[in-house]
Amino acid sequence: MAARKNSKKTTVSGEELLKYYREMLLIRRFEEKAGQLYGMGLIGGFCHLYIGQEAVVVGLEAAAEDGDERITSYRDHGHMLACGMDPKGVMAELAGRATGYSKGKGGSMHMFSREKNFYGGNGIVGAQVPLGTGMAFANKYLENGRVSFTYFGDGAANQGQVYESFNMAELWQLPVVYVIENNQYAMGTALRRASSTPELYTRGEAFNIPGEAVDGMDVLAVKRAGEKAVAHCRAGKGPYILEMKTYRYRGHSMSDPAKYRSRDEVQKMREEHDPIDHIRSLILKGKHATEEDLKAVDKDVKAIVNEAAEFARTSPEPAPEELYKDIYAEA
Amino acid sequence: MAIEILMPALSPTMEEGTLAKWLVKEGDTVQSGDILAEIETDKATMEFEAVDDGIIGRILVPEGSEGVKVNTPIAVLLEDGEDASAVPAPASSAAAQTVAPAEQSQTTTRPTEPAVVPATAAPAPTPDWPDGTEMNEQSVREALRDAMAEEMRRDEHVYLMGEEVAQYQGAYKVSQGLLEEFGDRRVIDTPITEQGFTGVGIGSSFTGLRPIIEFMTFNFAMQAIDQIINSAAKTLYMSGGQLNVPVVFRGTNGAAARVGAQHSQDYAAWYAQIPGLKVAMPYSAADAKGLLKTAIRDPNPVVFLENEMLYGRSFEVPALDDFTIPFGKARIWREGQDVTLVSFGIGMQYALEAADKLAEEGISAEVIDLRTLRPMDTGAVVRSVMKTNRCVTVEEGWPVCSIGNHISAVLMQQAFDYLDAPVINCTGKDVPMPYAANLEKLALVTTEEVIEAVKSVTYK
């Protein structure tokens, strides 16, 4: 884990800190709820929780501007909430309901929002990387000044199409921030068992793409790194790689025997590096809010999540006719 | 009286073999019990002994001949005093392939394709092991694991490679215990890099290894399909027969449950289209085991399509040290008179369920499991339809250019006069797999649809 030495130096307003706290907490509580609903049979199939990694998306969203795009893997609930998608629509999609973002037809791994410039959710490891690069291609083509945030995992970082993308992105100077969410495991495979080098941020060196390792458990460090990367892209200097050192607390998906790591390892990470605890203590130490204030935030967030769950539970399943709809766009 | 010596069957499932070596020559005197030849079966090289005394009058099949069918005459044994010249030379011996060199000719003649299996009289359901063989209950998952383990013990060149196959024991636990037994030289965890490790596997086969490449699911093999088709399926042909590719590509295929459009796809029809590939898609545990062992021994690339929903299902598996099931031989699960149900893989579940329910209504369905899609035992289907005059195919894949479409075409060409109704193909619906529970049910083929199709073709 990279050091956190810089986080105290920055001057961030209390308001801002509270905003991050709230956003990260929303993801955490939402995911906990999703886990519960899965257990109750309301959510099926694969369900990959984002718990532990909240600081990554919240920090990067803080560095993004309106119109910037994002695309990620199947571990996508956090990204959707962080970019402002409605928790009700996300939860309803998880439950396969007509009111979900994909009318119940996509599920956990396949949700999209054109309105929020969220382009999925991809179930094929690594496949989103060329797609995100293509969105950056369009940005340059259209000269719209936007940046594409293209997220992928440490495991995905070994897919060939990642490097095909890197080459084109640098060759054509495309405005894309490649965010490697290094949570240290790809299913049951620890990074060191799958990668010839542990430093994923150096993976762009052969292409001349600058890269940086970031403490992905520190939302402020993430935000700063994001701002730097985005500035690079917007200045027309091409792509930038951010390796977020982070950790997933839960299993890979819902059924994961988790024999590949020890309980202690997970426990230590939760106790010593939890991104939400970290910002919470910054808020309290800086006297930006009281325990009472934070409790009120917790209560608020819980209400939002409960409402989302209730909405999902009570929404209808898609109509049978939906089976044959949306296969072709109207000409 | 001269005695014909016939190609022996040396295992319950042997249909043909290689006459590796003659240990006698024409004119030799042999006694019962003398070793005449070495014969390679699909399982091993075995010595073949003389049954009678006499003199080797004529050797009909030279050593090195491959694919010699069981019961083909391979030599003639003379009694004392009999003259070899008295023995008429056989008109043509299948294995003695002295092909006249093709003349350089200006006219291009179209070569004919090898004939499909001829439609002859319908045989009884074909057992793949001797009657009375002891049977054990085993899950498909265990059967697959045992098949790999047995072949890895048998041949040092066989290794298993894929994502999470070693330390994790397989994403679906199919490779449970293999790392422990064979070590990390032969059971290898790869990074998530399908195109890469598929190519690495194929390359390793060029120089003598026999990899089993596991795809966590066949959905991810789409990352590697270029290697499977362009590098594995076509290389023997492109190299003029020099470079064969003995690789097995295996993993789970088709819909699981609620895993959405990108993770629920049946590739049977895709791979079945590719010349140079063999494609197996077992339903039962015994077939899974016997076919996987055959696949591993096959000198060609084999796509082996498993099904997650079947992994945990138990079936009877013969308690034999070693058995294989040949490719291109369908299994008749149930004999019937009124309609032929043709399926494979998970589709068999619907076909068999439908047959049970139809029986209650007095409709007798014959149920055929194709088991391998390339080669495909269309002969078995044609023979059955000649009897039942009706056919319904069942598969989970999409309807357009499906396996069922192919069977329909074969029946139209080879059994047109026998058909009393158009063939109906029951398939998955023509849509990407939806996530919602109710829509997913609608997208899959169902037993009810099979029953309805049977009633329609039997005009009930």
Ligand SMILES: Cc1ncc(C[n+]2csc(CCOP(=O)(O)OP(=O)(O)O)c2C)c(N)n1
């Ligand atoms: C092409 C492909 N291969 C394999 C899989 C199966 N699979 C799903 S997630 C995963 C691990 C990915 O790990 P990583 O990229 O580190 O992302 P994380 O799950 O840690 O967020 C694997 C192997 C897949 N979905 N797609």
Ligand SMILES: [Mg+2]
């Ligand atoms: Mg990971």
